[in-house]
Amino acid sequence: MGDGDDSGARLAELLAALSLGIDLGFGQPMEHVLRQCRIASRLCELAGAGDDTRAAAYYSALLVNVGCHTDAHEQAQWFGDDIAFKALKYAEAASKLSEMARMLRLLGSGATPLHRLRVAFAFALGGHKQVEAMITQHARLARSLGDELRLPSDALDALGGSYERWDGKGWPGERRGEQIPLAARVIQLAEFLEVAHRDHGIDGAVRAAEHGSATQFDPNLVAIVQVDAEKIFHGLDEVSSWEPVLDAEPTVRVLSAAELDEALAAIARFVDLKSPFTLGHAQAVATLARDAAAGLGLPAGDRTVLYRAGLTAGFGRLGVSNAIWDKPGPLTVADWERVRLAPQLAERMLRQSPALAPVAALVGKQCERLDGSGYPAGLAGDAIPPAARVLAAADSYQAMLEPRPHRPARSAGEAAAALRGDARAGRLDPEAVAAVLTAAGHRVARRRVNVAGLTAREIDILRLAVRGLSNKQIAASLVVAPKTIGNHIEHIYTKIGVSNRAGAALFALRNGLLPLADPYGETAPGRSF
Known part of the structure; x- marks a missing residue:
């Protein structure tokens, strides 16, 4: 989209903005990650770490937990609320066994006793292995995004080892002690110190470090905390951490316009992974809005800003549980209150960056409607600028083409008719609607074959599997036996080098295999998102 000109955006700004969404997805206040980055930088300084390690700790601290959002759909299926599940990480620096015990207590949360019993039974039969595999892949996925963002190699190594423990009982459990990169040991301790300090002050942070010494945490780093706690936490809560973190960037890296677009697209793919119902949504909306x-x-x-707004419009979804996004039934009043926050959260994530502030202004208005029926502010008429009207129409049209938990995908003709209906009713701008439909051209996605040696049938199966469909549902759609689908999926995963749905979905997105209109039948009324 962009060219080689300077975008004015720094890599640190982009990572800092994304970190605010990571905060929300873990049930933490915004700037939790920024503060842990500051703590990590101070630990590196007190430990006498070299420049490469300091840079690795800086970048990886901002990105460390991004992989934990990629399988939020599965987390919600097992534990009811994926955000509540992830928030348990900070209960205490405990053993791997106690962490699993906490997971067991959350199984099927929010459901009936019978459903919880069924979930617990499924977990015992093999679900625990799936959850273990999910956690194991989080660091690998974070490293994968870091690679796309062209982070230094030491930062990639730190991300890859970020869930290992000093005692060797972490995830994936391949390293222990000083085999774990120093930057990874630093950011793991910094992450828990930030929460403990925020909740219990300096003394509480020191106790948390001591509790995990020589098990979860590097005892040498814990010793530094014991001796220099005042230096580590000095002034941490006196001001916003945004500027101090940007000021501490090891080497200021300003992105070209093309690099910014590529980076935003890479992040958008990860955000879309949060739900199998939104795969490829951001890129499709961005392209449609720009055209x-x-x-x-x-x-x-304006076209450039609109394109970037399309890529980032879904960032606020990180702050809302998949128990809501993936809910097959009607949303409650409380659910809708959370949904209405999503555009506002995305705007808050982006607006602190001067380069992204114009994008943030559009993102915050993506769900507003001309008749005042939209959200979060209920803006109407001229209060909604032309570019925001285009984004609203593009987002609404693309959402209707995609499956949702409460309805199948609509055909292009059905989506176009519904969009025109919204224009006639005064909800969407008629000119914006006409432009979006003209740009869409009711295109049919080109079939891609010979990607990683996949056959056309395997691509069909992959597209359905990454949407979260069961083997039985895929088999019914393609009129084959469920066992055949299971064999196909095993071969597909082997070919593309992944082990679960999130990894397969990321492969499909990166290789242009999504989005694709869902193959199921009649449309049903319901939410457009």
């Missing part, structure tokens, strides 16, 4: 803006004759600068 519609061109059709309306909007200036090149």
Whole structure:
């Protein structure tokens, strides 16, 4: 989308903005990750770490937990609320066994006793292995995103070892002690110190470090905390951590326009992984909004901002549980209150970056409607700028083409008719709707074959599997036996080098195999998102 010109955005700004969403997805207040980055930097300084280790700790501290959102769909299936599940991470620096015990207590949360019993039975039969595999892959996925963002090699190594423990009982459990990169040991301790300090002050942070010494944490780093706690936590809560973190970037890296677009697209793919129902949504909306803006004759600068707004419009979804996003039935009033926060959360994530502030302004208005029926502010008429009207139409149209938990995907014709209906009713701008539909052209996605040696049938199966469909559902759609589908999926995963749905979904997104209109039948009324 962009060219080689300087975008004005720094890599540190982008990671810092994303970190605010990571905070929300763990049930933590915004700037939790920024503060842990500051703690990590101070630990490195007190430990006498070299420049490469300091840089690795800086970048990996901002990105360390991003992989934990990629299988939020499965987390919600097992534990009811994926955000509540992830928040348990900070209960205490305990053993791997006690962490699993906490997971068991959450199984099927929010459901009926009978459903909880069924979930517990499934977990005992083999679900525990699935959850173990999920946790094991989180660090690998974070490293994968770091690689796409071209982080230094030492930062990638730190991300890869970020869930290992000093005693060797972490995930994936391949390293222990000083085999774990120093930067990884630093950021793991810094993460828990931030929460303990916020909740219980300096004394509480020291106690948390001591509790995990020589088991979860490097005892040499714990010794530094014991001696220099005042230096580590000095002034941590006196001001926002945004500017101090940006000021501490080891080597300021300003992204070109093209690099910024590539980075935003890479992050958007990870955000879309949060639910199998939104795979590929961001890229599709971004492209549609940009093309519609061109059709309306909007200036090149506006088109660029719209494209980036399409990529980032879903960032606020990180702060809302998949128990809501993936809910097959009607949403409650409380559910809707959370949903209405999503655009506002995305705006808050982006607006602190001067380069992304214009994008943030559009993102915050993506769900507003001309008649005042939208959210979060209930804006109406001229209060909604032309570019935001285009984004709203593009997002609504693309959402209707995709399956949702409460309805199948709509056909292009059905989506177009519904979009025109919203324009006639005064909810969407007629010019924006016309431009979006013209840009869409009711295109049919080109079939791609010979990707990683996959056959056309295997690509069909992969597309359905990454949407979260069971083997039985896929078999019914393709009129084959469920056992055949199981064999196909095993071969597909082997070919593309992944072990679960999140990894397969990321492969499909990176290789242009999504989005694809769902093959199921009649549309049903319900939520557009």
